[in-house]
Amino acid sequence: MAEITKLVHKYLRHDKKFPHVWCPGCGNGIVLGAMIRAIDRLGYSKDEIVMVSGIGCSGRLPVYVDFNTLHTTHGRALTFATGVKLAKPELKVIVVMGDGDATAIGGNHFIHAARRNINITAIIINNNIYGMTGGQYSPTTPYGMKATTAPYRHIEHAFNIAELAVTAGAVFVGRGTVYHARLLDRLIEKALLKRGFGVVEIITHCHTQYGRRNRMGDAVAMMNWQKEHAVRIERAADMSEEELKDKFTIGVLVDRDLPIYTEQYNLVRKQAQEQASRQ
Amino acid sequence: MTIKGKKKPRLLQGNEAVVEGALAAGCSFFAGYPITPASEISEILAYRLPQVGGTFIQMEDEIASLGAVIGASLAGAKSMTATSGPGFSLMQENLGFACVAEVPCVIVNVMRGGPSTGLPTNPSQGDVMQARWGTHGDHPIIVLAPSSVHDSFEITVQAFNFSERYRTPVILLSDEVVAHTRETVTLPEPDEIEVWDRIRPSMPPEWYIPYEDTSRGVPPMGIFGDGYRYHVTGLIHDVRGFPTARADEIEPFMQRIHRKISQHFHDIQIVKHYMTNDAEIVVIAYGSVARSARRAVLDAREKGIKAGLLQLVTLYPFPRREVVGTIRNSRVVLVPEMNMGQISREVKRVNEGMTRVATLNRIDGGMITPQQIYEWIIKE
Known part of the structure; x- marks a missing residue:
C-alpha cells in the first residue's frame, strides 16, 4: 500500500460498510484525500474536527471519515455548522457542499455565513450539475449546455462561486480543480489555517450526469478539460481578455483580514457582563 | 413540578x-x-x-x-x-x-x-x-x-x-x-426548580454505539469534541448512525423513536383538573382559552351548574387516558378553540360515542372570552 493510501486509511471509518456511493472516476475521492492530507499535515486531532455536509453526492463525504460528522438537510450545512462553532469555538468546523447545495437551496446561508465572517472552512465541490438526483441543471451549469431538466439547452447564466464568495465578504477564497491535486492540497491547508470564513471552490467533473450528456467524454477526458481550461491566477494577470475567454482562474483569489465573529462575540459578552455587574 | x-x-x-x-x-x-x-x-x-x-x-x-x-x-x-x-x-x-x-x-x-x-x-x-x-x-x-x-x-x-x-x-x-x-x-x-440534563455516554469511546436501544429507548448522547466521535444524519440510520436501507434496521429504529415517547406517556402528558370530579359539563381547553374557560366554569358553579375544566398542558402526545377518564361520566363536552376545530377532532377521536362533543370556535382574530363559554354552558 502506498504511503498516501495508508494515510487516508488512518482517517477512514472501518466499521462503515464500504464501498462508497460515488461512481468510478468521481472527483469526490480526490477532494476527500486532499482534505485528509491537509488535516494530517496541520496536526488536528480527530476529536477536534467537525465535518458538516448537506445533501447530494458531496453530502455523503463525512460518513466515511472518523471525525465528528454531521450530515444535515439540503443547503443547510452552514447553518448547523454556525451553531456548532458558536457553541464550541475550540472545534475546527469544516463544511463540504456541492454547487446546488451551496448556491441554490443554500445560497442565502452561504452569503450570510461569508458576511458574518464566522470561523468556518467551506469546501464547495462544483461539478456543474445535480449528480445524485440524475443530472438536473444547477446554478453553475453553463449557458447552452444540456441537463435532464434542460433537454434542449440551458438558457440561464452560471454563478461564479468563488467571485460570489469574495463579494459576500469571505476573508479567504481559493479555487482549484481535482486535476491540480497538489494545488488543491495547499489551498485547503491555507483555508484551514485562515482565521475567519474561508472558501475553497473545487472544479470537478461529473462524467456520469454532465459529461455524458454534453459529449465531454469520460473522467479522464474531463480532467484533461480542467487542465486545459484552468489558468493560474498569477499568470492570468498578464493575459488578454481574448486569451482568457473560456478559461477559469485557479489559486488564491482573496486573502484578507476582517474581525472574526466568535472573537467579536466574546467582546460583546465581556461588555454585557461588565454592564450587568455595574447595575 | x-x-x-x-x-x-x-x-x-x-x-x-x-x-x-x-x-x-x-x-x-x-x-x-x-x-x-x-x-x-x-x-x-x-x-x-x-x-x-x-x-x-x-x-x-x-x-x-x-x-x-x-x-x-x-x-x-x-x-x-x-x-x-x-x-x-x-x-x-x-x-x-x-x-x-x-x-x-x-x-x-x-x-x-x-x-x-x-x-x-x-x-x-x-x-x-x-x-x-x-x-x-x-x-x-x-x-x-x-x-x-x-x-x-x-x-x-x-x-x-x-x-x-x-x-x-x-x-x-x-x-x-x-x-x-x-x-x-x-x-x-x-x-x-428541577432541571434535567441529557444523559451522556460514560463507557470508553470505542464501546460507544450512538443509537443503541436502551430500556428507556433513549440512547446516551455524545457531544462533539468530547471524544465520542460519531455520525449524525437525517437519513434513517443503523445503531452506529450510518445510513441504512435494510428493513431489519429501519423498523427497529422507527419503532424505538416512537416508543421512547409512548412508554413515557405518564411522565409527558400533563393536564390540570378544575372541578372535573362530578362535572356533567366538561370544558376541554388549552392556552389562553383555558383561562377564559376556568372563569366560565367558576361562574357556572356559582349558579349551581356542575361544570368542570380539563386544561391540556401537553397537547401531544395527546393525553388520551386523562381525556377519556374525565369525559366518560359527563353529559356533554365543550372544546372551545381559536381555530376551526383542531383539538376537538382529537377529543372526538378518543370519545368513541361515550358522550356528546361540542365545539366553540372563533376565527375572527379575537380571543374567546369567559362570557362566550359561560353563555354556552348556561344554554346547556
Whole structure:
C-alpha cells in the first residue's frame, strides 16, 4: 500500500460498510484525500474536527471519515455548522457542499455565513450539475449546455462561486480543480489555517450526469478539460481578455483580514457582563 | 413540578416569562429571526444571554435559525428558537431532522392568525395540527401549551427538561394573548426548580454505539469534541448512525423513536383538573382559552351548574387516558378553540360515542372570552 493510501486509511471509518456511493472516476475521492492530507499535515486531532455536509453526492463525504460528522438537510450545512462553532469555538468546523447545495437551496446561508465572517472552512465541490438526483441543471451549469431538466439547452447564466464568495465578504477564497491535486492540497491547508470564513471552490467533473450528456467524454477526458481550461491566477494577470475567454482562474483569489465573529462575540459578552455587574 | 415562590413579585409579559424559564432551565444558545408576536423573546435573550456567557445570534431566516439551534445542541448547548406561524412553517424541514437525529431543542411558536402572513398581531390556535404533523413522515413530537405568564415560565422549564430527557425537539405552543399579557408573578428560586440534563455516554469511546436501544429507548448522547466521535444524519440510520436501507434496521429504529415517547406517556402528558370530579359539563381547553374557560366554569358553579375544566398542558402526545377518564361520566363536552376545530377532532377521536362533543370556535382574530363559554354552558 502506498504511503498516501495508508494515510487516508488512518482517517477512514472501518466499521462503515464500504464501498462508497460515488461512481468510478468521481472527483469526490480526490477532494476527500486532499482534505485528509491537509488535516494530517496541520496536526488536528480527530476529536477536534467537525465535518458538516448537506445533501447530494458531496453530502455523503463525512460518513466515511472518523471525525465528528454531521450530515444535515439540503443547503443547510452552514447553518448547523454556525451553531456548532458558536457553541464550541475550540472545534475546527469544516463544511463540504456541492454547487446546488451551496448556491441554490443554500445560497442565502452561504452569503450570510461569508458576511458574518464566522470561523468556518467551506469546501464547495462544483461539478456543474445535480449528480445524485440524475443530472438536473444547477446554478453553475453553463449557458447552452444540456441537463435532464434542460433537454434542449440551458438558457440561464452560471454563478461564479468563488467571485460570489469574495463579494459576500469571505476573508479567504481559493479555487482549484481535482486535476491540480497538489494545488488543491495547499489551498485547503491555507483555508484551514485562515482565521475567519474561508472558501475553497473545487472544479470537478461529473462524467456520469454532465459529461455524458454534453459529449465531454469520460473522467479522464474531463480532467484533461480542467487542465486545459484552468489558468493560474498569477499568470492570468498578464493575459488578454481574448486569451482568457473560456478559461477559469485557479489559486488564491482573496486573502484578507476582517474581525472574526466568535472573537467579536466574546467582546460583546465581556461588555454585557461588565454592564450587568455595574447595575 | 411544583413551584413555590419566595422572591419578590414581578410584572412580566408571557414572552418575558419564557425567557426567564429558558435561562432557569440552563439555555445557553438562541438563534432566531424577527417575527411578531415572538420578537420580544429574541430581544431579551440578545441582552441576557451574553451576560451569562451564552450565545445569541440572529440568523438570515427561520430555516437557518433551527439549523444553528440543532448544531449548538450537538455541541452540547441547551438551545432554543422562537417564532410564529410563518417562521414555524419554514422550520418544519429541520424540525424533522431534530426528530430523526434525536437532537434536544426547544421551539417556541407564539401563534398568530393564519394562514400565510395572516393576522400578525391577533391571537390564534391555528397551528396545533402543524405542530403535530407539520414535518413530513411519521415522527414523535412533544407539544406543550402555556395558558398564563406563570405557566410560560414553568412550562418552558418543562419543555427543556423533556427535550433533554427524551432527546427530542419540544414545541412550546404559546399564543398572542399569553405572550403579550402582563401580570404579576412570583418566580421560584433556582434551587426550587428541577432541571434535567441529557444523559451522556460514560463507557470508553470505542464501546460507544450512538443509537443503541436502551430500556428507556433513549440512547446516551455524545457531544462533539468530547471524544465520542460519531455520525449524525437525517437519513434513517443503523445503531452506529450510518445510513441504512435494510428493513431489519429501519423498523427497529422507527419503532424505538416512537416508543421512547409512548412508554413515557405518564411522565409527558400533563393536564390540570378544575372541578372535573362530578362535572356533567366538561370544558376541554388549552392556552389562553383555558383561562377564559376556568372563569366560565367558576361562574357556572356559582349558579349551581356542575361544570368542570380539563386544561391540556401537553397537547401531544395527546393525553388520551386523562381525556377519556374525565369525559366518560359527563353529559356533554365543550372544546372551545381559536381555530376551526383542531383539538376537538382529537377529543372526538378518543370519545368513541361515550358522550356528546361540542365545539366553540372563533376565527375572527379575537380571543374567546369567559362570557362566550359561560353563555354556552348556561344554554346547556
